[in-house]
Amino acid sequence: MTAEAAPLLTLRSISKTYAARDGEPVEALKDVSCTIRAGEFVSILGPSGCGKSTLMSIIAGLLPPTSGSAEFAPTWQASRLPNFGIVFQDPVLFPWRDVMANVVLPGEVVGLAREERDRRARELLRMVGLTGFEQKYPHELSGGMQQRVAIARALILGPPLLLMDEPFGALDALTREQMNLEIARISRESKTTVIFVTHSIAEAAFLSDRVFVMTGRPASLRDAVTIDLPRPRALELMASDRFGVYVSRLRKMLDVTRDLS
Numbered sequence: 001m002t003a004e005a006a007p008l009l010t011l012r013s014i015s016k017t018y019a020a021r022d023g024e025p026v027e028a029l030k031d032v033s034c035t036i037r038a039g040e041f042v043s044i045l046g047p048s049g050c051g052k053s054t055l056m057s058i059i060a061g062l063l064p065p066t067s068g069s070a071e072f073a074p075t076w077q078a079s080r081l082p083n084f085g086i087v088f089q090d091p092v093l094f095p096w097r098d099v100m101a102n103v104v105l106p107g108e109v110v111g112l113a114r115e116e117r118d119r120r121a122r123e124l125l126r127m128v129g130l131t132g133f134e135q136k137y138p139h140e141l142s143g144g145m146q147q148r149v150a151i152a153r154a155l156i157l158g159p160p161l162l163l164m165d166e167p168f169g170a171l172d173a174l175t176r177e178q179m180n181l182e183i184a185r186i187s188r189e190s191k192t193t194v195i196f197v198t199h200s201i202a203e204a205a206f207l208s209d210r211v212f213v214m215t216g217r218p219a220s221l222r223d224a225v226t227i228d229l230p231r232p233r234a235l236e237l238m239a240s241d242r243f244g245v246y247v248s249r250l251r252k253m254l255d256v257t258r259d260l261s
Contacts, residue, residue: 005037007073008160008193009059014068015218016054027218028054032068034212034221038160041187041194043204045250046214052197055219056165059195060086084161085154089169091146093138099125100134103152110157117156124152127186144175148182155190162187164196168203177235180206184233201254205246206233213253222253 016029028051036042044052057063059070072083085106093102100121107117125131128148138146147167154162164183168176184207187194198204204211205227213222227246229237237243 005039007035008038008040009036009073010071011035011059012069012071014055014058014065014070016051016058016063017066029058029065030218030220032219032221034224036193036195038073038193039191041184041196041207041209043196043198043208043211044214045198045201045204045211045254046219047216047254048199050214050217051219052199052214053165055214056163056195056197060084060163083159084163085157085159087147087150087154087162087164087167089166091138091143091150093146093149095138098135098137099130099141099149102138102149103156106153106156112157120156120158121152124155127189128152128182142175143171144179147171147179151183151186155186155192159192161193161195164194166197166199169198176203181235183207184231188231201247201250202238205243205250206238211250213250222256225250225253 011032011034014029014032015027018026018028020026032055044055046052054063058065061070094105097105100118103121103124104117107120112120122131122134125134128151130145130148130152133141133145138149141149150167151162167183168179171179180203183194183196186192194207196204196207208227211225211227213225214220215222225246229242229246
């Protein structure tokens with residue numbers, strides 16, 4: 001991803017207000033505006049419950065904003081296939097379908113020819129390191145392997161955008177580190193734009209080209225921090241002084257956010 005890459009998504013003054021059970025309005029998002037470029041890896045970082053997942057749902061079209069808009073590039077609108085894949089914290093795999101059958105499911109839904117969807121699935125399973133596991137069922141896989149299946153499924157239609165809502169939050173620390181390496185490699189190889197929701201400062205700094213730091217509720221965009229570190233990134237980078245500077249900067253922003261919320 002280069003700084004000159006064309007915009008893929010522009011958020012214009014997005015706000016979201018819910019009606020609580022007691023009838024009082026709850027303001028989740030307030031005037032969120034930003035631009036995300038094609039091929040960019042962006043993390044949305046903020047305190048728990050600040051509205052990160054709400055913003056993700058609005059981007060995906062799963063939730064309407066109260067005001068504002070999410071505008072995609074014209075080439076996005078011209079595509080016949082779904083334009084984004086989604087990966088949640090829970091892999092949401094069908095337990096009665098094996099790995100191959102789970103990955104090809106979106107292709108079945110849109111009527112992709114069987115030969116083509118199988119070809120794509122095999123290539124994606126190779127990319128996520130699961131060649132040889134095609135006939136395994138979800139209960140036979142570790143948590144990290146299940147998430148790899150979910151990532152492959154999300155990419156099978158070749159979407160220009162991958163939305164990831166705290167996808168590694170339920171994994172142990174070592175598996176999470178490995179999955180960070182995997183998603184960094186996969187996004188680089190597939191040239192997919194990634195929007196990644198997390199509350200982990202180190203994860204955001206390690207993965208991202210830019211980190212969008214959100215305030216407390218109602219969430220607005222406090223700052224967008226460019227992470228100027230070379231790629232590909234190895235785990236040893238986390239012990240470097242340069243990485244520590246970014247982590248410290250992001251932590252200070254979040255501390256200010258908590259004080260103001």
